[in-house]
Amino acid sequence: MAESIDKEYLELFLEEAREYLSRLSELLPKLEKEHENKEIVNEAFRLVHSLKGNAAMLNLENISSLAHAVEDLLALIREGETELSKKAMKLLFKALDALNDLVNIVEERHSDKELNVTELIEELRSIIKHEKGKEEATPSMSEKAREALDFLRKMATSDKKGKEVIDAMTTVSRSFDKISNSAKAKDKRKEVREDELFKLNDIERNKAIDALAHGLQLYQIALEFKETPMLTLRYFIALQKIGELGEIIKTIPSGAEISEIKTQRILILAAIRKLEELDDAIKEIPDLESYDARKISLDTLGIKENEIKRTSKTALDKVTEIEDLLKKVEEKEAEIKSILLEEQQQSQKLGEVRVNVKSLDTLFNLVGELVLVKSRLAAIISKYDIPNIKETLGTFERLVSELQDEVMRMRLVPLQYVYKTIPKYVAELTEKYSKEVDVYFEGGEISLDRKVLEDLAGPLFNLIEILIRDDIENSEERVRKRKPSVGTIRLAASREGNHVILSIESDGKGIDAEEVKRRAVELGLVPASTVKKMSGEEALMLTTLPGFLLKNGALAGLDSVKKSIEALGGTLEIYSKVDVETRFILKIPVSMATLRALLVKLGNTPYAIPVTSVVTTIKLVDKGNVGEADVVKYQDKILSIYDLTRLLGINGSLNKKYAVIVEKRGKLVALAVNEILGQEDIVVKPLSKMLARTKGLAGATIRGDGKVCLILDPLSLVP
Amino acid sequence: MDKKIVVFKLGNQLWGIDLKYIREVVRVKQYTKVPSATDHVLGVFNLRGQIVPLLDISRILNVERDSSETAIILNYNDEAVGFSVDSVVGVISISDKEVLPPPTEAGDYVKSVVRRGKELISVLDTARVLEVIEHAGIT
Numbered sequence: 001m002a003e004s005i006d007k008e009y010l011e012l013f014l015e016e017a018r019e020y021l022s023r024l025s026e027l028l029p030k031l032e033k034e035h036e037n038k039e040i041v042n043e044a045f046r047l048v049h050s051l052k053g054n055a056a057m058l059n060l061e062n063i064s065s066l067a068h069a070v071e072d073l074l075a076l077i078r079e080g081e082t083e084l085s086k087k088a089m090k091l092l093f094k095a096l097d098a099l100n101d102l103v104n105i106v107e108e109r110h111s112d113k114e115l116n117v118t119e120l121i122e123e124l125r126s127i128i129k130h131e132k133g134k135e136e137a138t139p140s141m142s143e144k145a146r147e148a149l150d151f152l153r154k155m156a157t158s159d160k161k162g163k164e165v166i167d168a169m170t171t172v173s174r175s176f177d178k179i180s181n182s183a184k185a186k187d188k189r190k191e192v193r194e195d196e197l198f199k200l201n202d203i204e205r206n207k208a209i210d211a212l213a214h215g216l217q218l219y220q221i222a223l224e225f226k227e228t229p230m231l232t233l234r235y236f237i238a239l240q241k242i243g244e245l246g247e248i249i250k251t252i253p254s255g256a257e258i259s260e261i262k263t264q265r266i267l268i269l270a271a272i273r274k275l276e277e278l279d280d281a282i283k284e285i286p287d288l289e290s291y292d293a294r295k296i297s298l299d300t301l302g303i304k305e306n307e308i309k310r311t312s313k314t315a316l317d318k319v320t321e322i323e324d325l326l327k328k329v330e331e332k333e334a335e336i337k338s339i340l341l342e343e344q345q346q347s348q349k350l351g352e353v354r355v356n357v358k359s360l361d362t363l364f365n366l367v368g369e370l371v372l373v374k375s376r377l378a379a380i381i382s383k384y385d386i387p388n389i390k391e392t393l394g395t396f397e398r399l400v401s402e403l404q405d406e407v408m409r410m411r412l413v414p415l416q417y418v419y420k421t422i423p424k425y426v427a428e429l430t431e432k433y434s435k436e437v438d439v440y441f442e443g444g445e446i447s448l449d450r451k452v453l454e455d456l457a458g459p460l461f462n463l464i465e466i467l468i469r470d471d472i473e474n475s476e477e478r479v480r481k482r483k484p485s486v487g488t489i490r491l492a493a494s495r496e497g498n499h500v501i502l503s504i505e506s507d508g509k510g511i512d513a514e515e516v517k518r519r520a521v522e523l524g525l526v527p528a529s530t531v532k533k534m535s536g537e538e539a540l541m542l543t544t545l546p547g548f549l550l551k552n553g554a555l556a557g558l559d560s561v562k563k564s565i566e567a568l569g570g571t572l573e574i575y576s577k578v579d580v581e582t583r584f585i586l587k588i589p590v591s592m593a594t595l596r597a598l599l600v601k602l603g604n605t606p607y608a609i610p611v612t613s614v615v616t617t618i619k620l621v622d623k624g625n626v627g628e629a630d631v632v633k634y635q636d637k638i639l640s641i642y643d644l645t646r647l648l649g650i651n652g653s654l655n656k657k658y659a660v661i662v663e664k665r666g667k668l669v670a671l672a673v674n675e676i677l678g679q680e681d682i683v684v685k686p687l688s689k690m691l692a693r694t695k696g697l698a699g700a701t702i703r704g705d706g707k708v709c710l711i712l713d714p715l716s717l718v719p
Numbered sequence: 720m721d722k723k724i725v726v727f728k729l730g731n732q733l734w735g736i737d738l739k740y741i742r743e744v745v746r747v748k749q750y751t752k753v754p755s756a757t758d759h760v761l762g763v764f765n766l767r768g769q770i771v772p773l774l775d776i777s778r779i780l781n782v783e784r785d786s787s788e789t790a791i792i793l794n795y796n797d798e799a800v801g802f803s804v805d806s807v808v809g810v811i812s813i814s815d816k817e818v819l820p821p822p823t824e825a826g827d828y829v830k831s832v833v834r835r836g837k838e839l840i841s842v843l844d845t846a847r848v849l850e851v852i853e854h855a856g857i858t
Contacts, residue, residue, distance in 0.1 A: 397767045605751065648754035688772045688798050690853050691763065695755045700763060700770045708751040708763045708770055 010110060013054050017063075017103045020047040021096065022420070028092055029423035033438075035077075035084045045074040051099070053232075055112075062112040063102045069124035070095045076128060088127055093427065095120060197252050197267050198300050204250045204269075208301060211247045211271030212308045218249070218296040219278070221268040224289040234287050235266060241281040246272040264289070269296065363407055398706060405702070408449075415493050415500075416444035418457050425461060426489070429468045436475050436486040437468055437506075443493030443612075446500055448590050456502075456588060459564040462557055463504050463584050464489065470554035471508030471582045481579060483507065495610055497698045497713070499570075500590050505583035511555070511576040513539040519550055540574040597682045597701075597711065600660060601675035602645045603652045608682055608701060608711045615661040615668060617676050632670050634661060644671040647717040648696055664718045671714055682711070722815075724833075726808040726840055727791060730782030733808065735833065735842040742792040742799060744807050747773060759852045761803055766792065773801040774852055776843075780828060795849045811835070818842075 027044045034040060052067035070092065077084060098120055102112045197220065200208060208218060221242065225234055239248055239255070252267040272278055275293065282291050298305065419441045430437050448456070472478075472487035479485050489506045513536040520542040521528045531539070542548060549556035562572045570588040575581075597608035598617070622633040623641070630641040641659060645652035656672035663669075682701035691697065698713040724735035725744075750764035750773050761773045771792065777784045790801040813833050821829040821841070828851075830844040 401767050650752075650754045685770045687763070687770060688800065689796060690772050690798070690800065691753060691756060691760065694753060697753070697755075700751075702765050702770070706765055707749060708765050710751060710753065710763075 009058060010106070013058055013060075014103065014107055016054060017051055017099075017106075020051045021100055021103065023047055024096055025424045026420045028089075028096060029427045031084065031092075032089050032427065038078065041074060041078045045071060045078055048074060060102075060106060060112045062115065062117050063099065063106070066095060066099060066102070066117045066121055066124075069121045069128070070099075073124055073128050085127075091120075091124055091127060093424070095124065096424075197250060197269050198296070200250060200269075200301060205301070205303065207247060208249045208269075208271065209303060209307055211249070212298075212303070216246045216271035216273055218269065218271050218301070219275070219293045220296050221270055221278070222292045223266045223268065223282075223285070224291065225264045225266070226287045226289045227264065228287045231264065234285065238266065238285045238288075239268070241284050242268060242270050242272070242278070245277050245281055246270060363410075401702075411450045412447035413450045413453050414445055414447050415453065415502075418453060418460065419444045419491065421457075422461075422464065422491070426464065426468065429465055433469050434474060435468055435472045437472055438486050438488050440488065440490045442491065443502075446493045446495060446612075448500060448588070452588060452590060455564070456586075459561045459586075460502070460504070462561045462564075466555065466557060466561075467504065467506040467508065467582060470550075471506045471510070473509055495612060495698075496587075500588045502586040502588065503583055504586070505581055507581055510578040510580055510582050511540055511543065511574070512578050513537075513576075515550065516540060516542050520545065520548060523547060537573075537575065540576060543574065544572065598660065598679055599677035599709070600644075600658075600673040601677060602648070602650070602673055606677060606703070606709050608680075608709050609660060609714055610698065610711065611679060613662055613713070613715055615663050617658060617660050618670070620657055620659050620670070620672065632659065634668065634670065637668060639668050639670045641670045641672050642718060644673050644712075644714070644717070647671070647719075648712075660714070662714050662718065664715050669718055671718070682709070721812045723810055723812050724840070724842055725791065725810050727789075727804040728806045728808060729780065729804050730777055730784035732782060733838050733840045734780075734804075735811075735840045736791065736793070736802075736845050737842070738810060740793045740795075740845050742794050744789065744791050745801070746788045747790045747801065747803070748788060757852070764801065766799060766801070769799060771799045771801050773803055775803050776848055776852075779848060779851060781826070793845065793849070800849065 024044060024047050027040050027047075031037070031040045031044065048067050048071045052064050052071055055061075055063035055067060073088060073092065077088075098115070098117050102115055102117070105114050106112050212218065223238055225231060228234060236255075239251065242248060247270065249269040249271060251269070253263060278293055282288065422441075423439060426437060426439050429435075467489055468487075472489070473481065473483075475485040478487065487506060487508055489504070491502065491504050493500055493502045495501075517531045517534065517539050520526050520539075521531055525545045525548060526542065531542075534542075543555050544558045544562040546559045548559065558574075565572045565586055565588070570586055573585040573587075575583045575585070598611050598614050599606050599608055601607075618632070618634060620632055620641070624631055624633075626638070631638050632641050633639075639661065643652075643654060643656065644660070645656075646654075652674075656674050658674070658676050659670035659672050660676070661668055661670050682703075685700050685702065687694070687697060687700050696712055696714075696717040698711045700708050700710050703709045723738040725738055725741050726733055726735050728734075745766065747764050750762040752762040753760055753772075758778055759774050759776065761775050763770050763772050765771075773790060784805055787803065787805050789806055790803050791807065793800050793802060817833050819832045819834065821832050828844055828848050829841045831842045833840040833842060
């Protein structure tokens with residue numbers, strides 16, 4: 001069977017499976033910390049559930065049964081029937097590893113038979129059995145949600161805010177249905193009951209009435225799909241296409257059931273404007289065998305004509321009540337958001353195309369060659385005076401450089417991709433070295449070229465291991481030192497011109513510069529006379545000499561970290577304070593990195609300001625003076641206003657209407673600008689060395705119109 | 720040995736730059752001013768996706784001129800640098816015997832003088848000009 005897997009589906013499966021597993025490897029460590037966080041459990045559950053479904057479709061039995069067992073364990077956790085025991089957590093991690101292995105095997109062999117996971121499944125099953133017996137069932141989230149929903153349904157009427165409430169409720173209801181149905185339908189497959197299409201619940205009914213009030217017509221649409229493993233996806237495409245025409249009232253099977261039921265026939269009750277529009281939309285749905293649409297009368301649905309008019313009227317007396325309800329709905333919504341996310345992603349994917357990394361690299365290289373050819377061509381053409389060719393060449397050059405920018409942009413990957421693999425790694429290390437550590441991340445949105453990021457991951461992981469192994473004390477020792485029993489590792493990234501500064505710090509025992517000096521001399525790495533004159537910071541750099549390690553073996557391996565970072569064109573600095581902190585600072589060049597920037601106008605010239613240095617933007621209304629200085633009120637603070645034009649040493653009108661608020665040394669200041677243009681992702685280009693040291697400039701970028709736009713470093717300008 | 724120089728006009732005078740420094744001649748339709756840079760820096764412009772500084776050497780050479788769109792792109796430390804000039808006259812070959820030492824009043828930036836017909840061409844000490852501008856740029 002497995003050999004006959006269609007290659008296209010297999011690739012789709014592998015891609016999705018990797019995505020699910022990568023997300024799971026982020027979620028599990030979080031789950032370990034926040035047992036009670038339902039959002040995490042829910043998301044993990046949905047991921048495993050989808051993986052199971054996809055694997056079953058391709059007859060990958062090992063994956064699907066392992067995923068099934070994991071799903072059952074997560075279901076127990078989700079229903080609040082068990083707290084996570086250490087053992088259960090460990091098993092979850094183990095299962096995740098096994099799933100990763102299985103997926104890799106599938107890629108190579110197109111089958112998952114090579115790896116036996118029966119034992120692991122047994123283990124999972126036995127813990128499920130054990131946990132189930134151990135605890136009394138508490139009121140589940142589904143029950144609580146059900147109560148809230150019933151309450152909401154009673155309250156929702158034909159109010160002014162009725163539509164909003166109904167929409168919000170529909171969202172809640174849909175997600176809720178998904179949760180309860182997928183749990184219920186886990187073992188018993190449901191039958192499709194087509195006659196249920198017209199039995200509307202209150203929400204669906206209100207939706208229908210609302211659509212009718214807006215002049216839409218109700219249709220029953222029956223879709224018959226060809227046999228395809230991508231039925232779920234097709235289903236969502238259909239819903240999206242038809243949804244664009246008006247409103248989907250109800251479907252059989254429901255969104256929650258579709259992945260369980262796998263029926264090729266789908267019934268949709270939708271409100272649309274015109275039947276002709278539907279024909280066009282239907283054409284865009286792939287793998288459709290046939291379809292049929294017929295108009296539905298109000299009677300069929302038990303809706304009366306006078307109900308439709310009522311919806312457009314308002315009843316103000318219930319507004320406050322409704323508002324309270326909305327708040328509740330929002331709370332519920334947030335709880336359930338993560339589950340919905342998956343569905344959204346599925347429909348959003350339609351606007352994106354997955355690109356193989358290899359194709360991207362090829363494209364990148366081809367563009368590089370194209371740029372070279374272009375320059376040669378330009379050089380040749382410039383020798384001859386051929387009419388019109390210069391303009392054409394100009395256009396060609398512009399196109400090539402745009403193409404190059406675009407491809408570079410495609411290669412950028414946010415640091416988050418490396419960040420998200422760290423928690424799992426830290427979990428392994430803390431177990432290995434018996435330490436307790438919390439990890440915090442900042443600056444995950446900062447993008448680096450894919451290759452740079454790839455090469456950075458190794459040294460980064462080494463540094464984290466060194467910190468956990470050698471710096472963070474074990475809990476008892478930390479308590480003795482009156483430190484929090486759990487250690488902290490903090491990773492923070494920021495942009496500085498054409499570099500990313502990445503700092504990795506921990507609050508462990510620190511490095512004693514004197515000890516390092518003595519040890520370096522002892523190991524014969526440096527003469528004693530040299531060491532004497534060294535400052536503390538210089539001494540810490542001795543730890544990066546090949547062969548350096550402390551007496552207890554600590555700090556070994558820093559030399560290779562330093563080498564890898566230097567190979568990237570970066571630098572490594574080490575700071576430490578005994579018993580306070582150890583901090584590694586990496587400076588990595590990213591000449592191709594993009595930056596999210598706020599564009600402002602000074603006079604008529606646009607300038608870019610990295611959003612990382614912007615707190616917010618305001619309109620200068622509450623202006624005043626304190627002595628000589630202009631000030632503005634922001635929230636309840638009084639901020640000094642500096643004219644950004646003046647700070648840059650250009651003349652310009654002083655009467656600016658807007659300000660960018662930045663924070664320098666913990667103090668907020670307002671920088672007045674003429675206009676705020678909005679945010680953009682820009683490709684940072686290096687300024688010529690000749691200008692690199694000009695005050696207040698961080699670089700430059702080329703905007704869509706071909707003009708150079710300077711990137712400001714506003715903090716260096718604030719006095 | 721013959722040497723090739725690019726001859727250009729700047730403020731009613733003829734100047735020359737050794738061809739080996741020169742990458743190309745372009746028209747710069749628009750450039751972006753760089754606040755807080757020195758006076759010699761007119762701004763930066765987009766040369767096929769690369770950010771290139773545009774320099775006005777007339778202030779160093781102490782000649783008066785009007786603005787123009789013509790710029791000579793030079794190689795300097797593996798980077799492109801643009802000199803804004805009035806117009807480019809052409810490339811000429813000069814033999815060693817045509818080269819006269821610069822008159823003392825020509826200043827530090829003229830390496831030699833070449834006579835062509837009635838015209839005198841002042842050949843720049845390009846490296847020196849660029850160095851001065853680069854160091855002036857650090858404020």
